[in-house]
Amino acid sequence: MKHLLISSLSTLLFTVGADVLPLPSMAQFANVKQHLNSLTTTRVVFARGKSSTTIENAENNIYILRAKAGQTLTLKVNSLGARASVTLYGVNGKPLSPVFAGAGGEGKSLSLHLAKTGDYYIVGGSGPTNHLYNFTIFIK
Numbered sequence: 001m002k003h004l005l006i007s008s009l010s011t012l013l014f015t016v017g018a019d020v021l022p023l024p025s026m027a028q029f030a031n032v033k034q035h036l037n038s039l040t041t042t043r044v045v046f047a048r049g050k051s052s053t054t055i056e057n058a059e060n061n062i063y064i065l066r067a068k069a070g071q072t073l074t075l076k077v078n079s080l081g082a083r084a085s086v087t088l089y090g091v092n093g094k095p096l097s098p099v100f101a102g103a104g105g106e107g108k109s110l111s112l113h114l115a116k117t118g119d120y121y122i123v124g125g126s127g128p129t130n131h132l133y134n135f136t137i138f139i140k
Contacts, residue, residue: 032062032121033093044122044137052138054078059126067139069117074138076109081131084124091118 029035044065046053055063067073075088077100088097088110097110114120124133 029087029089029093029095029123031093032089032123036062046139051140052136054134054136055122055124056134057132058124058134059130059132061124063122063124063137065120065122065137065139067114067117067120069114071114072111072138072140073114073120074109074111074140075122076136076138077105077107078134078136080105080133081126081129083127083129084131084133085127086125086133086135087123088112089121089123091116091120093121096120 039062040060041062041064044053044055044063065073073088075086075097077086080086080100080102082102085099085101086105087095087099090096096112099105100108122135122137124135126132
């Protein structure tokens with residue numbers, strides 16, 4: 001009985017705390033490079049002869065894309081779960097795009113002429129309830 005009471009109180013505090021305390025979104029980092037060793041990363045590689053790729057049914061991840069100065073990078077958000085988000089970060093680790101989040105981010109895109117050669121980062125967050133997201137990356 002004592003364990004049941006403690007368990008019930010812990011669950012209640014966790015539930016109330018989760019609603020009261022804001023949870024940081026993965027897609028809102030001030031500098032994404034500080035999180036590279038603590039989160040799952042995936043190197044983006046285009047198929048031979050292709051200049052685009054689509055990331056589908058994804059969850060929390062940092063995607064790393066090597067690109068060259070002078071290229072144009074386009075990020076198109078195809079679909080987002082209610083609490084999913086996608087953000088593009090530059091070579092310096094700082095945000096280059098707004099946070100595309102939830103239904104308001106679906107179908108939106110951003111094209112940037114790249115000033116620097118190096119790794120660019122796309123952070124996809126599935127939110128606290130693990131909503132999936134899909135996006136396409138184009139390089140010209």
